[in-house]
Amino acid sequence: MVIDHTETFLKCFAKLTGASLEKMKDYSLSNNPLNIINHPYTNAFERDVIDKIQYLKEFYASYEILKNAENRDLRINSTEVAKDYFLSLLGNLKEKERVLISYLDSGQKIIETAVVSEGTINESAIYPREIAKQALFNDCMSIIIAHNHPGEALNASKEDIALTQKLIDVLAPLNIKVLDHIIVAGKTAISMMEKGVFPSHDPNNGARRVVER
Amino acid sequence: MYFLSVEEAEQKRMAKLLASILDINDLCKDVVLQAIEHKGIDYFLENPNLFGLPSDICVKVGYIKTIIETLFKEGVELDGY
Numbered sequence: 001m002v003i004d005h006t007e008t009f010l011k012c013f014a015k016l017t018g019a020s021l022e023k024m025k026d027y028s029l030s031n032n033p034l035n036i037i038n039h040p041y042t043n044a045f046e047r048d049v050i051d052k053i054q055y056l057k058e059f060y061a062s063y064e065i066l067k068n069a070e071n072r073d074l075r076i077n078s079t080e081v082a083k084d085y086f087l088s089l090l091g092n093l094k095e096k097e098r099v100l101i102s103y104l105d106s107g108q109k110i111i112e113t114a115v116v117s118e119g120t121i122n123e124s125a126i127y128p129r130e131i132a133k134q135a136l137f138n139d140c141m142s143i144i145i146a147h148n149h150p151g152e153a154l155n156a157s158k159e160d161i162a163l164t165q166k167l168i169d170v171l172a173p174l175n176i177k178v179l180d181h182i183i184v185a186g187k188t189a190i191s192m193m194e195k196g197v198f199p200s201h202d203p204n205n206g207a208r209r210v211v212e213r
Numbered sequence: 214m215y216f217l218s219v220e221e222a223e224q225k226r227m228a229k230l231l232a233s234i235l236d237i238n239d240l241c242k243d244v245v246l247q248a249i250e251h252k253g254i255d256y257f258l259e260n261p262n263l264f265g266l267p268s269d270i271c272v273k274v275g276y277i278k279t280i281i282e283t284l285f286k287e288g289v290e291l292d293g294y
């Protein structure tokens with residue numbers, strides 16, 4: 001595939017990463033040259049060149065997320081919109097788990113989407129009390145929680161359901177609804193509400209914990 | 214636990230990655246982070262020379278701008294992401 005700005009792209013790529021221009025030109029004869037960012041190993045580049053290409057790839061992923069995050073006027077009024085929105089923010093993250101919360105106004109317009117936790121794979125720390133404080137600070141009417149599964153498991157874990165339950169129970173007395181919990185795995189997103197695993201508010205939750213002690 | 218907007222989180226990540234791509238020291242890394250936080254990534258990529266960075270770094274930022282914009286305009290999807 002030949003694109004008119006191939007030459008400029010390849011020259012910049014070579015100068016920045018130290019990759020051989022000749023090797024890239026050879027690759028471009030039978031491949032889309034832009035795909036070189038996806039396949040640094042096929043060109044037998046040196047280790048430091050491959051590292052730079054990986055950094056560049058991650059930088060591009062981050063750039064895409066930033067561009068998607070600029071969509072501030074979005075109204076999350078359906079599950080499909082919620083899934084698309086969080087897919088755009090979490091779909092490019094594969095190296096770690098990130099938990100996001102969107103604070104919504106009465107018209108379900110996003111007031112703010114915040115990163116509330118970032119962890120290693122399968123491990124993120126969430127404190128509902130802190131989320132409640134942030135929800136009050138944002139003066140929101142509802143929230144949607146979302147996180148990614150770097151291992152691409154497309155189902156809600158027991159921990160995911162328990163966390164959702166905790167948030168619902170903490171926020172309910174403040175009249176703040178948890179509308180859904182979206183889980184992003186690779187290029188797909190699921191809604192816990194849609195899957196029928198979204199918990200309902202248990203008003204006795206706090207009292208029962210006291211009795212259990 | 215911390216609260217960062219998605220934008221802030223990505224800006225920090227980008228500054229860190231830029232430091233690795235550009236081989237810059239901690240001082241320059243701080244300059245890059247401040248520039249991205251205050252002016253946005255597009256402004257920084259467009260005008261790296263306005264932030265007191267060495268000229269060879271500015272030239273490399275120009276290369277990154279060309280590469281990223283080309284990938285973005287062409288809608289290249291990343292494998293494994």
